Amino acid sequence: MKVRKALTGNEAMAEAMRQINPDVIAAYPITPQTEIVQLFSNFVADGKVDTEFVTVESEHSAMSATIGASAAGSRAMTATSSQGMAYMWEVLYIAASMRLPIVMPLVNRALSGPINIHCDHSDAYGARDSGWIQLWAENAQEAYDNLIQAVRIAEHSEVTLPVMVNMDGFIISHGLEIMEAEDDDTIRNFIGVRKPVYHLLNEKEPITMGPLDLQDFYFEHKKQQADAMARSADVIREISKEWKDLTGRSYDMLEEYRMEDAEIAIVALGSTCGTAKVAIDQLREQGVKAGLVKIRVFRPFPKEEIAKALAHTKAVAVMDRAESFADFGGPLFRDVRASLYECDSRPKTISYIYGLGGRDVTLDTITQVYADLQRLVKGEQVPMLNHLGVRD
Amino acid sequence: MAVNLKQLSQKETRLTGGHRACAGCAAPIIVRQILMASDKPVVVGSATGCLEVTTTVYPYTAWNVNFIHNAFENAAATISGVEAAFNSLKRQGKLEGDFNFVAFGGDGGTYDIGFQSLSGAMERGHDMLYVCYDNGAYMNTGIQRSSATPHGANTSTTPAGKESTGKKEYRKDLTQIMAAHNIPYVAQASVSNHRDLIAKAQKAFSIKGPKFLNVLSPCRLGWAYDPEITVPLAQQMVDSCFWPLFEVVDGEWKLTYKPKNKPNIEEWMKKQGRFKHLFRSDEGKQVIAEAQADVDARWEQLLARCGEK
Amino acid sequence: MADNKKIKPNATAKEIPMAGIITTPGNAKEFKTGDWKTRVPVHIEENCINCLICWVYCPDNAIEVKDGKMVGINLDICKGCGICHNVCPTKIKSIVMKNPD
Numbered sequence: 001m002k003v004r005k006a007l008t009g010n011e012a013m014a015e016a017m018r019q020i021n022p023d024v025i026a027a028y029p030i031t032p033q034t035e036i037v038q039l040f041s042n043f044v045a046d047g048k049v050d051t052e053f054v055t056v057e058s059e060h061s062a063m064s065a066t067i068g069a070s071a072a073g074s075r076a077m078t079a080t081s082s083q084g085m086a087y088m089w090e091v092l093y094i095a096a097s098m099r100l101p102i103v104m105p106l107v108n109r110a111l112s113g114p115i116n117i118h119c120d121h122s123d124a125y126g127a128r129d130s131g132w133i134q135l136w137a138e139n140a141q142e143a144y145d146n147l148i149q150a151v152r153i154a155e156h157s158e159v160t161l162p163v164m165v166n167m168d169g170f171i172i173s174h175g176l177e178i179m180e181a182e183d184d185d186t187i188r189n190f191i192g193v194r195k196p197v198y199h200l201l202n203e204k205e206p207i208t209m210g211p212l213d214l215q216d217f218y219f220e221h222k223k224q225q226a227d228a229m230a231r232s233a234d235v236i237r238e239i240s241k242e243w244k245d246l247t248g249r250s251y252d253m254l255e256e257y258r259m260e261d262a263e264i265a266i267v268a269l270g271s272t273c274g275t276a277k278v279a280i281d282q283l284r285e286q287g288v289k290a291g292l293v294k295i296r297v298f299r300p301f302p303k304e305e306i307a308k309a310l311a312h313t314k315a316v317a318v319m320d321r322a323e324s325f326a327d328f329g330g331p332l333f334r335d336v337r338a339s340l341y342e343c344d345s346r347p348k349t350i351s352y353i354y355g356l357g358g359r360d361v362t363l364d365t366i367t368q369v370y371a372d373l374q375r376l377v378k379g380e381q382v383p384m385l386n387h388l389g390v391r392d
Numbered sequence: 393m394a395v396n397l398k399q400l401s402q403k404e405t406r407l408t409g410g411h412r413a414c415a416g417c418a419a420p421i422i423v424r425q426i427l428m429a430s431d432k433p434v435v436v437g438s439a440t441g442c443l444e445v446t447t448t449v450y451p452y453t454a455w456n457v458n459f460i461h462n463a464f465e466n467a468a469a470t471i472s473g474v475e476a477a478f479n480s481l482k483r484q485g486k487l488e489g490d491f492n493f494v495a496f497g498g499d500g501g502t503y504d505i506g507f508q509s510l511s512g513a514m515e516r517g518h519d520m521l522y523v524c525y526d527n528g529a530y531m532n533t534g535i536q537r538s539s540a541t542p543h544g545a546n547t548s549t550t551p552a553g554k555e556s557t558g559k560k561e562y563r564k565d566l567t568q569i570m571a572a573h574n575i576p577y578v579a580q581a582s583v584s585n586h587r588d589l590i591a592k593a594q595k596a597f598s599i600k601g602p603k604f605l606n607v608l609s610p611c612r613l614g615w616a617y618d619p620e621i622t623v624p625l626a627q628q629m630v631d632s633c634f635w636p637l638f639e640v641v642d643g644e645w646k647l648t649y650k651p652k653n654k655p656n657i658e659e660w661m662k663k664q665g666r667f668k669h670l671f672r673s674d675e676g677k678q679v680i681a682e683a684q685a686d687v688d689a690r691w692e693q694l695l696a697r698c699g700e701k
Numbered sequence: 702m703a704d705n706k707k708i709k710p711n712a713t714a715k716e717i718p719m720a721g722i723i724t725t726p727g728n729a730k731e732f733k734t735g736d737w738k739t740r741v742p743v744h745i746e747e748n749c750i751n752c753l754i755c756w757v758y759c760p761d762n763a764i765e766v767k768d769g770k771m772v773g774i775n776l777d778i779c780k781g782c783g784i785c786h787n788v789c790p791t792k793i794k795s796i797v798m799k800n801p802d
């Protein structure tokens with residue numbers, strides 16, 4: 001039985017976590033993730049979950065304790081934002097290398113400094129090479145759906161990798177939205193129970209985890225991790241299909257919006273995609289063939305799907321909500337551009353760094369990007385690297 | 393609690409030989425003795441450090457029990473997560489059996505970089521024993537000073553030289569800091585006194601909640617001495633009251649060993665290469681006198697705390 | 702994934718358990734550290750009182766004990782540190798350190 005509810009993104013995440021009912025959560029509060037931790041504490045206090053809630057003294061310990069709990073064979077989660085993610089950075093890699101199926105909401109917030117509490121994607125980008133699968137949401141509904149699917153993806157025997165479920169801070173986390181939640185039994189049946197191959201509470205077959213691994217085998221273990229990441233794409237597709245059959249809400253590696261005949265397109269992550277869709281509808285009424293590619297899965301990167309979706313366009317703008325100080329656009333820009341390299345005819349591809357530190361992204365902002373793309377198609381000069389909406 | 397070696401020797405060893413610790417290293421002795429004190433299956437966590445790298449050289453492991461190494465500063469948090477998982481699974485009826493949870497760290501992973509993680513785990517009340525094997529420097533990375541390094545010691549980051557008599561600062565009193573966490577059991581022990589050490593570990597395992605054990609662990613490499621004297625060297629350090637043996641049970645301080653005569657710290661300093669520069673100059677001798685005064689003052693404080701005066 | 706207990710030196714990524722997990726507890730004892738030693742401990746049985754002090758202090762678990770009795774030293778593992786000799790409490794030491802022949 002579905003229920004339609006008005007929930008904020010944080011409430012939607014917390015609700016999904018209640019339904020997942022993990023064995024252990026170790027978490028530390030940080031704006032804008034705080035509400036998730038508080039709401040979950042209430043579930044614990046009211047006996048609505050079986051979870052052992054570990055109120056750690058830092059995010060480093062949050063991830064460390066979650067690693068311990070997951071290594072012990074339990075279903076373990078945490079959640080964080082921004083500086084918390086940065087503080088976890090060291091152990092993110094260890095969680096992935098230990099092949100622990102930890103699921104973590106990341107409520108995206110700009111990294112210091114200067115300190116800022118609002119949305120951008122610098123936190124998630126900073127972890128993009130850590131070996132975590134990254135799912136992205138446009139709204140609270142997707143955040144909820146992604147979080148539940150993440151449990152299955154992470155624990156799938158072909159994968160066994162941690163999954164980060166991204167949601168824009170404040171814009172989604174604190175915005176109220178009407179969404180559909182499934183009932184508890186549906187979720188419980190969907191996620192099933194975790195069946196770890198190895199764990200630390202197996203008294204009869206003791207294991208050693210996290211050994212000193214030098215020139216002889218470190219590379220082989222990294223290859224295993226890379227292989228698992230590569231295999232995860234098919235698993236993500238398979239689980240998305242199952243989710244669609246169950247709920248009617250469909251997901252894939254990416255979403256194409258009005259791309260069939262699009263001549264110009266934007267590629268983006270997160271809530272901006274919602275704004276872009278509105279802009280596209282307006283432009284289409286004016287006869288402009290605009291489209292959008294919304295990335296749902298940023299790691300592993302959907303390179304073939306991107307190439308397929310964009311190959312027939314004339315110009316593409318890739319939107320990165322974080323600087324990466326490469327003087328070559330953002331990480332998404334570079335990945336998209338690289339994905340197009342194998343295409344016989346490639347669209348012109350330009351980069352926009354936008355929305356840093358929560359800078360508003362309005363319909364006008366997006367419309368301006370499509371206008372630039374139209375100029376580019378006409379043969380006018382548009383720079384490859386752009387900072388959008390900054391006073392310069 | 394009686395420590396009966398004949399009985400203990402019947403148990404299967406939990407840390408095998410074939411590890412790569414230096415000949416005569418005290419850390420594996422401490423680990424063996426502590427783990428023989430537990431009658432339950434154990435899950436061990438270890439901070440990055442000598443113990444961890446020497447016992448788990450892939451594809452070999454010296455651990456006969458479930459073992460996890462995560463990183464340098466988070467052994468306490470990691471084991472607290474394992475314990476939380478156990479509690480959850482047990483409470484939900486998903487798991488049978490019972491375990492002891494133990495974390496080991498050197499002084500670097502405990503006094504310094506792992507201090508926050510340790511303090512947090514102890515404050516949260518996890519049912520776990522944290523053991524610091526204190527060899528007074530970052531030995532694994534090549535003998536750099538830690539906050540546990542004694543005054544005057546020559547380390548690779550406090551080298552003795554024309555303008556230096558070794559480490560300027562005095563040791564952090566971590567055992568006292570852990571006692572200030574008001575946890576049920578805190579103790580200081582030494583590799584020289586196996587009965588005392590095993591008895592303390594037995595007591596720790598019999599108590600539910602967070603426990604902390606600080607164990608003096610000579611390092612033949614960093615201290616530069618003949619490994620054969622690992623045990624008597626530590627004994628002298630205990631007798632000199634540089635490393636007193638005591639326990640704090642529910643806030644009650646108690647000496648567990650009273651030295652019959654108290655040798656000057658010089659007696660063990662002169663056997664260790666890390667102090668040899670101090671014996672060559674007047675400044676050095678001054679440093680020894682300062683260190684002696686510090687040891688004496690701390691010992692007096694401890695006697696008072698233990699109601700011995 | 703493969704879970705072959707013994708890892709061959711040239712094993713491939715597909716043949717070894719994931720994540721560097723070691724599924725052979727205590728297999729370090731197959732790694733011979735015995736050749737590190739410069740001096741060899743020799744047990745002198747007639748002096749020995751089987752107190753097992755050497756056993757409880759050997760860092761390398763090389764003192765072999767059976768039915769509560771000290772029965773020998775595993776020289777494949779023993780690193781020759783001399784601790785057992787040092788801690789042996791008998792008046793005439795029941796373990797002596799010898800130079801290898």
Ligand code: SF4
Binds near residue numbers: 416758762764780781
């Ligand atoms: S010499 Fe050292 S390693 Fe060898 S048996 Fe004696 S104590 Fe053990």
Ligand code: SF4
Binds near residue numbers: 751785788789
């Ligand atoms: S310490 Fe000496 S007397 Fe005691 S068991 Fe060992 S060899 Fe025998």
